[in-house]
Amino acid sequence: DEVHDVAARLADAGCRMTFNVFSSPVGYQGPLRHDEKTLKLTRGAMIDLLNRYPQYVLFSVYNAVAHTSEAGLHELYGCSYPRCNPSQDIGLGRSFRQYRTDLNWDRSVACCVPDTDCADCRHYAAGSAVVTARLYRHVNRPDTFKSWLDYVDTYLAVWVTGYDKGKNLCERVIQPPVKG
Template structure:
């Protein structure tokens, strides 16, 4: 299925494939990158983020099923350990070096997204992040498919915020530089590099056409 999708988008400069890394697929990064290069398809990374439902089933010892709850080889948990995060970090940097014309990513962002522990400043009272860029706050509203307004923390509400490394929240948190990014020239250049990467992923550079 993946190769069929790649064939459909071969050479299309608008297409960017999102490769979601998990503890189960880190050894396949090289194969996926080679396939993307062979089909002239750009690639970027996200990271699997465990949901509260998944973690609850693991805690309860729920048996795996063939629909939505998988345990993987040797009943391994699809939850990043510190060792997994270090391996993912190495895989991202290696991918950028080996496939510079295929991978759209940032070394500074790889440092951020693979650091151990929660990525956000968690509110102990609510268990929700205070600095996530994807939180739904006024004046934003959330509606389900039936058109009913609901109170949700974000558009992926079942994801456990302590384990969240989704690229939507992580990237959107970076739109405004923090004091850390403004501490020195090198830090600011790193932030600019991440913002440039966001633009390469989400904005297609249509050529400007003048009316003159």
């Protein structure tokens, strides 16, 4: 409810912003867990603020879609991290390591954000790896490809110091391409 006031204050101060979506921890069924209504409200607020403050909001419509769809990132794109990806081929399934406090590595929990309910994962960090790794799914339609480019551009602007985000190429809601 406060996001519009906070965004206005940040924009007035010349600050840039982006969004991260709560992802439920394993076993959590409390009131903060998203449902269809809260995901729709979250997406609407993200897109509204993106349109209202395009020079300050580091995001795209496709970012909003990817992180607020009823299905989580794993169901939409197939998670790249070892916890969900048993592949030993080149990529995160083989190379990602997350060491526990006892310095052991446990594939069954190896993830960018430990203890997240994979079915509800909407983390920005996860999307940065999972969505961007799925270029091949986004090349069949011009708007789908533009949306993927917007996602990558947003990722770079958030994580790479000195990288300036360009204008979003697709302002329409594009549903993520089906796994297959």
